[in-house]
Structures are given as C-alpha cells and as structure tokens.
Amino acid sequence: MTGTRSAVNRRHFLLSSGASLAAAATATLWPLGALEGRGHAAAAAATHPATVRPTAPLPHPVAGATHRAAVHRAAPYGLTTLDTTARISGGHGYRRIVQGPGWPTVVRTDLAAAGAQRAGRRTPLACFVQLTDLHLADVQSPLRTEFLRAGSLGSWRLQEALTVPGAVALVEQVNALTAAPHTGLPPAFVVSTGDNVDSNSSIELQWYLTAMSGGRITPNTGDPTHYEGTQNSGLRLFWQAESALRDVDKLRGMPHIPGYLEAAIRPVTSPGLSVPWFSAPGNHDALPGGCLAPEDQQLRDAAVSGRKLMTVPDADVAAFAKVLNSGDDPKSTVFKDILTRNAAKARTVTPDPARALFTPHEYLAAHLDPAYGGAGPVGHGYTEDHLNDDLQYYAFPIADGVMGISLDTTYRSGHFQGSVGSAQMDWLERTLTAYNAVSYDADGHVVRNAAADDALILVFSHHHSPSMTRRRDAARPEEDRHDGQDVIDLLSRFPNVVAWINGHSHVNQITPHPHATASRSFWEVNTASHVDYPHHARLLELVDNHDGTVSLFTTLIESSAPYRTDTSDLSQTGLASLYRELSYNAPGLPEAMTSGVRESSAGAARDRNTELVVRRA
Template identity: 70%
Template sequence: MAGTETTTNRRRFLLTSGGALAATGIAWALPGRRHGGTAPSAGNAHAAPRPSPERPQVRRAAPYGLTTLETAARPTGSSSYRRLTSGPGWPLVVRSELAAARAGRRDRRTPLACFVQLTDLHVSDVQSPLRTEFLRAGSPGSWRAQEVLSVPGAVSLVEQVNALAAGPHTGRPPAFVMSTGDNIDNNAMVELEWFMTLMSGGRITPNTGDPAAYEGVQNSGLPLYWHPDGSLRDQDTRRGLPGIPGYLEAAIRTVTSPGLRIPWYSTPGNHDDLPGGCLAPQDPMLRDYVTGGRKLFSVPDTDVAAYARVLKSGDDPKSTVLKEILRRNAHSARPVTADERRRMVTPHAYLAAHLDPAYAGAGPVGHGYTDNHLDDERTYYTFTVAEGVIGISIDTTYRSGHYEGSLGTGQLRWLERTLAAHSSRYYDADGRTVRNTGADDAHILVFSHHHSPSMTRRADAARTEEPRHDGAEVIALLSRFPNVAAWINGHSHINRITPHAHPTAARSFWEVNTASHVDYPQHARLIELADNHDGTLSLFTTLIESAAPHRTDFDDLSAVGLASLYRELSYNAPHLAGTMSDGLHEAMAGTAADRNTELLIRRG
C-alpha cells in the first residue's frame, strides 16, 4: 500500500509521544457563532434500560449521511490548506478470500449481531505538563493542531452513533458500542472522567489548570506551534492554517454529551495504562511533575533528538532519558497552574471508574468489568454480543511502560480456555481435533487495542516472571477455533482488514483494524454479523464519521463547528499536507477493501 511504511513509522513516533500523543440531535453547551453569537468468564453483564429524551435537530454533513455508504468527506481546492466537503459514499466490497460468495445469500441470511466499534479516541488534556510537544522540533507531525478539540469531536461521534437506527445490511439496530482502547491520551484521571462522561452522558469542561484560561503551547508565542488566535507567523500559519480568533477560548468551554443510548464496553490501550502511552507508570518524579506547576514548551535540539531515539527503540522502561531532560531544562520551564486532577490513572482506578454508578449510562454495570476484577486488577473479560455470539475483550498492554502490545502467559491460557468453553470442536496445538460436547457452541468475536503487527515478545518489567506472547502466537491460537469469526482492534490509526487463513480451510478468521478518531480519517465502524445458511457467515464493516458537517465554517465556534474543524485540521496535519496523490491519506483511510466490506467466513 502506498505510503504505508512512512505512516507506520510516524505512528511509532506519535504513539510514544506525550505531545501527540469519538431524526436525532446534539446537546451542545457552547455558544453559537463567534460574531454576535452565543467459565473463564468474568461474568456477563446485561444492559439496563435508559430513556431517550427528545433532542433538537442535528446539522449533518448530508441529509442521509449516517454512514460512508451514503457520503464521505473529501478534499476540495488546491491550496496548501485543503477544505473538506461532502463527497459520494464508498462502495461495498465483497471479500471472499476465506470463503466463497454464493449467489442468493442476501435472500437467505439471518441477522446475528450488530454493534459499533470506536477506537483511539485519545480524549486529551492538552495542557498537561507531561506532554512532550517539544518533539515537534524534530518531527512536525509529532504534535496535533486539532488535539485541543478531542472532546467536542468525540461528542459529535457519540451523536452519530445515537442516530444509527439499524445496520444497513441486516436491519438490526446496534446493540452496543465497544471502544477498543486509547480512550484517553495522557493516562490522567481528569481525562478518564471526561471519557466516562462522554460515553455515559453529562457536562465536560475540557480544561485543566487555570479555570479561566488556556495555558498550553498554542498561545506560547513559539513559532513551533499553530497560534489560531494571534498574529504570529508560526510554521503552521505559514503553510496555510487559518487564523480563528476565539478558538482557544471556545475549545475549553463546557460541552454536554448526551451519552450513548445503547450499552457500551471498553478495552484498555497503552495510553489508558501509561502516561503518554509509553512512560513509566507511577514513577515518583513523573507523578509529581504531571500535577505540578511547571511545563517545558521547548528544549534544545540535542534533547529532542536524544528523546526521539529512545522512543524509537522503546528501550527505556524507567523513562530515564525524559526525566533527565526535565531536570536539565528545569530553569526554562514555564509556570502553569498546578492541578491534582492530572494525576496518573492506576489499573485499580481505571476499573473503579467503570464500576462507578455515576458512569453507568445505558449500562451494563461495569461496562464489562465486575467487582471481581478489582481483586487482581484484571482487565480482560467476556460478554454476550447477541444470542449465540460471544465477545472476548483482551488486555494487550505492557504495564511497565511500552507502546507495543503482548499477552502474558496467564492471559493467553485464559483466552484458550475461554475459546474452548464456547467451541464444540477445535484443534489442539498439534493439529488434532478435539471434541468438546459439553461446550456452549457460539460464534466468537475477539476485541483488543493492539493489532497483531504491534504485538511483540518484549519482556514486561512489571511482570518479569511471566513470558510474553506476540501477535503471531495470538493468530495461531485463534486459528485453532473454527468458530472465531473476527479479531477487532485499533492502535495503528489505519483502516486495514486482513484475512488469516489456516491451511485447513475451516480454520480462518478476519482481523479488522480500524483508524483512530483523533487522526485523519476519524472513523468508527458499524459491524454486522449474519448467517447466510449456505455454510458461510457474512461480517459487514461499514465506516462512519461523526455527525459534524464536512464543510467547516471558521466563524462557527459552537461545538458543532469545532467538531467540523477537528476533522478538517486532522486532514491538514503536516505529515499529510499536500494532495491525495502523496499516498499517506489513502494509507491511513485504507483501500476500498479496508473500508465498507462484506467479509465471507466459512461457518465453524
């Protein structure tokens, strides 16, 4: 795929950077226009009913643009800063690498399940002292101009999910949402509170530190960053980003999320577990620094290069290089308002937040987790997707400090037992058939944050006694169970769908990897499963965008306008600047075969 290697290298850099690192209505609490405007199972949880109050009309990208089958954002113009507008939808691509597409299946099929996957929302406190935006001096793409708008952008995505009455291929209404990790960005308690409120409903003020002012890099006076409110000729303004007076003030105002009107679950990602997605968790120095009153906005180029090198290698689990940079440059750190709410999230606190009745929303209680998970801080579980369909959520993070993923031996064995408990026939490690007549046979969907290429066997310093297992080993395990239909994940920020075919035709499944909602193309997926009654299943993957209009109005600083700007700025990120012919936009959005698809699977 054109540009894939370049994009992958950039993702490694971004994902390990604290500086770079989803007939209805919208419940926005921002004023309007700028000018004159105002078994092995952890226990299956079941959804609690929730009323759906009437809501005002949403201003949409297109009258029926609920999915990218109808319409999708596309660039217009030829200037250095490209505007977005509504374009034609993307076609449905039938993929038959794993099973034949038999005629007449549409008339025979029975719907089995319908749900929505969100991933990599990266709800961000962009004023955190521990963010390392200064890395931009070495790589322009390592800081996002749009990241201050992560909350209104994600609220607009929640509104779009609420508007989905039924899957386009099965007619079945979505039963739940699964968010596959990197729900937050800095591993901060305040971000976790914002995420939980986003999903369950309520008011969010995306501001920390000074309650009346923004104290981040975008009004620092440094030309390294886009200054939308001022006259500074910073590097982004010079390449075409617009001046938008009032932008920062609007970005930190309160937004009200209506909350999802269907149950939701979540899976942890590296940014949920680790500061910046890769730093040493609960390190005493970093723990004090993140809640303190000093922040580095820039460092010498030699420090930028040194930190970039260690991030690329990933061989600094104690964050020694960053801590030395913070010490060495303490004299040039700027004063900011200290804020205890920025404290790091522990695994126990992550679980407790999901179990907090204040964030119950549409349910289920715990959003996949139970009180039993608190005992050993275990963050993997099973749940009922639909009758005859089981979901398995696994935790692929390195808790000691690394952006890559893996599974420990204990969890891998739990996964094997769980698969076996729902499989009447499978294969052992030597390829021999195992009959399990007492099993509750079901179709199986596996969810994780990391995708298979990003899972390694790196030792986990937090669990040195336990061997780790990579993506190839997970693929090998899932391939032993013919009733595994798909492994659904994120992390890469790229749309990509990969068939995993075993030499035995009955043993195969699809890996569905979905792009993020913080970087272009800001997608989520509506996923449907159906039985074709001809020995095959169809897994439909339909991309959706947020409810915000494709076309941005620079005068509109309501939350709707900010959500539109969030999408357009992500398209114009420095590493994507230029025309679609550079290949990077296509690489991140995926080919047609990675977007709206029908994936044929041999019925296990």
C-alpha cells in the same frame, strides 16, 4: 525523513507519546470468576481447558441483539460512508473539507466463496459499533512532550485541543444509527478498543467516561478561566490560532481564529451513548503518554505541577526520539533527565491535582463508578472480580449464539507496543474451548468438547497483530509474553472465531488469516482512529448466510459534525467540524491522494466498507 531532527517516526510518536452509571445494566457479563474461579492465581492454576465450564447458566445477550428477519436498508442519508464521505479539496495550503460520494461495499472472498443466493436467505445475528483511539487529551498537562515537534512537525497535533467536542459528535452519530444498512438492526452496543485517553490523566478519564455515559465536560485544566499551553506560548513552533504570529503552521496556510482557545475550553455537553458500551484498554490508558513509566514518582509529581516544558535543545529531542522508537527505556530515564536538565526553561502554569496519573486499579474503579453507568452495563465489561485483581480482560455475550472476548494487550511498563501475558493466553484458550465443541490442539489434532456451548466468537483488543511483541514486561517480569502471531495461532485453532477487531495503528486495514482447514480461517479488522485523519469508527453487522458461511459487514462511519466549516462558528458543533478539518491538514501525513482520500490512513476500498465472508464448521 532524514537527519536527527527528523528521527522520530510520526506514527510511532503519535501512538506512543502524549502528543499523540444512572441506568440499570442491560447486559449480564460473564465475569472471570464464572469461568476460572477468582483472580490471577486461579487462572494460572486451572486444569485442562476442556474441563473448564461456567459455574452458572450462560448470561443473556446484550439487549436488542436478537435474531430478527432481514429488512431493507433504512439508514437515513449521511449516517454512514456508504452515503457520503469527507474529502479533501485543493492541492496546496489549507485544504477544506467537502462532501464527497460514498464508498461501496466490497465483497471479500479471500477466505470463502460468496454464495449467489446468500442475500435472500441470510439471518441477522448481531449489530454493533466499534470506536477506537479517541485520545481525549488534556493539552495543557505539564507531562506532555510537545517539544518533539522540533524534530518532526507531525509529532504534534493541530487539532488536539478539540478532542472532546469531536468525541461527542461521534457519540451523537452513533445514537442516530437506528437501522444498519445490511440487516436493518439498530446497533445493540458499542465497544471502544482503547487509547480512550491520551496522557493517562485522571481528568481525561473523567472526560471519556462522561462523553460515553452523558453529562457536562469542561475540557480545561489549571487556570479555570485561561488556556495555558503551547498554543498561546508565542512559540513559532506551534499553531498560535488566536494571534497574528507567522508561526510554522500559518506559513502552511493554517487560519487565524480569534477566540479559538477560549472556545476550546468551554463546557461541552454529551448526550451519552443510547446503547450499552464496553471498554478495552490501550497503551495510552495504561501508561503516561502511552509509553512512559507508570507510577514513577517524578512523573507523577510533574503531571500535577506548575511547570510545563515546551522546548528543549535538539540533542534532547533526538535522544528522546531514539528511545521512543526503540521502546528500550521502560523507566523513562531519558525523559526524566530532560525534565530535570531543562527545568529552568519551563513555562509557569497553574498546578492541578486533577491531572494526576491513574493506575490500572483506578481505571477499573472509575468504570465501576455508578456516576458513569450511562446505558450500562455496570462496569462496561469490568466486574468486582476484575477490580480485586486489577485484570482488564473479559468475555461478554453479544447475541444468541455470539460471544465477545475483550483482551488486555498493554504493557504495564513503559512501552507503546502490545503483548499478551501467559496467564491471559491460558484464560483465552479456556474461554475459546468453552464455546467450541470441536477445536484443534497446537499439533492440529481434533479436540472434542461435548460440554461446549457452540457460539460464534468476535475478539476485541487495542493492539493489532503487527504491533505486538514478545519482549518482557518490566512490570511483570516473571511472565512470558506473546506476540500477534501467537494470538493468531491460538485463534486459528478454534473454528468458531469469525474476527479479531482492533485499533492502535490509526489506519483502516482488513487482513485475512487463512488456514488450510477453511473453517479455521478468520479476519482481522483494524480500524483507524478518531483523533487523526480520517476520523473513522466502524458499524459491524454479523449475519448467517445458511450455506456454511457467515458474513461480517464492516461499514465506516464519521461523526455528526457538518463537513463545511466556518471559523467564526465556535459553537460545540462548529468546533467538532473544525476538529475534523484540522486533522485533515495535519503536517507529516503522506500527500498522495485519490479523489481527495489518503489511502495510507483511510485504507484502500477493500479496507473500508466490506462484506467479509468466512466459512464456519
């Protein structure tokens, strides 16, 4: 892209901006208090990590995640991308989705050799699903920044009014996974690794929790009978699906769909996940639009107001794009000035208090609300200890001998990139030490901890390592911040770490992190979003090969929505299919394709369905 009108990078923008519990708990968490006493102050004052031990027996693993004998592949046809995949047909204009062949499993031996006899002797250890970057969006919110599309067509999503039926179709697919392809295990739980919502709106959080736990969702705000947003504004800058206006998207071949907006705001019913689920925060869960200043009174007022700004002068577009890309405006001064300066241009819409921005405390409290208990566990990773101190990181048992660690990589001031604070890094080191009988200090010297309960470790977070920085968090200026390399360095000191599983990039990418001591190597598994092309989640299976290695199988899954779309079918299922097809037609995506696949986002074969072999001590 060239010129100031295209200065905003599409991926940076969509990562950062607004465009972009009835059942009993089935798992016991290891709360912060069990490891470190209560709260942030206790974490900072903890003694040498080797002395840190749980104050109670280790909790039971997630129900269903037990050792089982291996069985032959039993997943029904079409439930994973081993069977079939969505492909793009046609070379120009509006491209239809067709059913394509599946992708094979690629054995990756970057970190360890694959033993020839491993398949016959391996033992299944765990099976679960990772969702990431759902971005459930209130597209009518006055705080959204659709006006940036004047600088780059890719700065606004054609499909974003359909995030709720799209997410429900993914929930339905996860529920249908009764036997994973490599172990025969059913998934025991789900982890959603952040950007669960799009605009830090309370109503979006309600939609997310209901989609995951089950219930009825009305994806509409403001006027209860009428859509009020960019897509019926009459502006040629946005796809006017219901009108015959020759907008910029129809000129690219986007369809005219009478009744589209009326259907998009109709109630949707989610069955809820049939297995326990855990939640990690992303920048969109922590900040308005994923990048704006939190708890700012002007922004809080604007979010619930009756004025929605859709177009601004080119100079304002360029100015806001500049600070979005740099992240150097934590108080959102540029954006607030744009709102004030262009107030007279704003469209009158229906005010709605349900659009109120939520705080980290309110995010935690909502997860602990029994109304969103679903299949459990209570709090979905968070406990009252977390609520007391507004902490959003925790450890949880995955299976016998397997532990999960969920990190909070968000800034609490206006910035879309990630980091980890020093207190959390100290907690992470103590937690890893408690599950590694042998580890290494920062100088490479062996550290022995006879009291440790050895366990394989899987780490989860929203941000992936390249998207993390050391810049200070204006909301916590007294604390040093740590970037992705710091996290990699820490994880590589503990031989039992198998993988770091994350999102944020909206790209499938699997990266080996090798070490001279082979058992200190681990994998980083970065999964694409479920809001942008290619609409993927991952099914993960962990096995012991009984030859000094373990394997982590990563199999991509798509939603339950049919590939074939029909613009006259505006049912919940029809909208979910249309959601995928519209995202595959988004402007601004690289056009280079191989067999109907854009590897720029879907990843190469080595980033999709894989067996990741790693040596363990």
